């Protein structure tokens with residue numbers, strides 16, 4: 428038994444103590460999944476909801492370095508409700524999902540907190556027609572709002588400029604902060620940036636910056652400073668533009 432298999436089996440045993448109708452399966456070598464009924468009773472702000480959902484939890488190959496993904500398999504949650512196009516549940520902004528998972532990388536904690544909160548949110552929505560917690564919008568817009576709130580700014584260009592520092596691995600505490608406050612990074616947005624850098628690898632910040640870019644409205648594109656984009660993203664967009672120009676020339 429490999430170390431990761433032992434860890435997964437141990438974590439699953441712990442999960443089963445609370446959720447007895449879930450089963451662990453190895454779908455292919457090192458491809459672990461958990462299937463079955465997740466029955467829960469949860470209370471937030473004095474409202475208790477007792478419910479059960481059919482779920483599929485997939486563990487990534489590098490588990491527990493990355494968090495699991497979750498799908499609802501009973502056909503109860505409609506596609507329009509906080510899901511990615513591949514039907515994976517959108518448990519929150521990816522960086523937040525990672526941050527919470529990394530704080531206690533165990534299946535039981537992941538299910539107890541992130542998965543149950545999501546399912547509670549859906550069951551509440553079904554019953555009362557509204558979301559129980561302040562709602563984070565879906566997908567790109569949600570990621571953008573997450574960072575806007577975290578960096579305490581309405582300005583999406585500042586969000587991208589700070590994401591660029593993380594995606595490019597270019598943190599220098601004595602440089603001027605990208606928000607334009609005139610303060611040095613260390614005395615301004617630096618602490619939030621350093622905290623985020625601990626949560627996920629820099630490729631994920633590149634992905635988040637791409638999502639924020641896709642959330643831009645047309646009116647925001649007009650004065651957009653393309654130099655605020657992470658280097659790898661700018662390079663990709665430049666290549667796409669060159670490719671387009673080449674095709675247009677040939678036609």
Ligand SMILES: [Zn+2]
Pocket residue numbers: 604605606607608615616617
């Ligand atoms: Zn700042």
